[in-house]
Amino acid sequence: MALSRRMRSLVFSVLAVCASSCGVSEDEAVRPREGEGFSDAPYCxxxxxxxxYQYCAEVFLEFGRSPPICVFDDVCERLECVNSNRTCALFDGFPAQVKCID
Structure with missing residues (x-):
């Protein structure tokens, strides 16, 4: 019985890692503008x-999603889309999402 519980834990752990490691598409990805960054942003x-007055948000960066950090509603002024034909947007929720859209 203990072995099956361990196996279930292992399978759940592997699935959780796979689900959280999904990359961000180039169409959704943002990057900080020259001289900008999030090193001073506190975690949620x-x-x-x-x-x-801050949102708890995940930022869809080129290399993956950021951990939930606190950002102001003008966060898109500090970012640019990887695909220049798209526009940065802040989607409300918990955590909110900062990514590019059409």
């Missing part, structure tokens, strides 16, 4: 951001 807590 379980209840969101301490500052009520």
């Amino acid at each position: 807590g379980s209840f969101g951001c301490v500052n009520p």
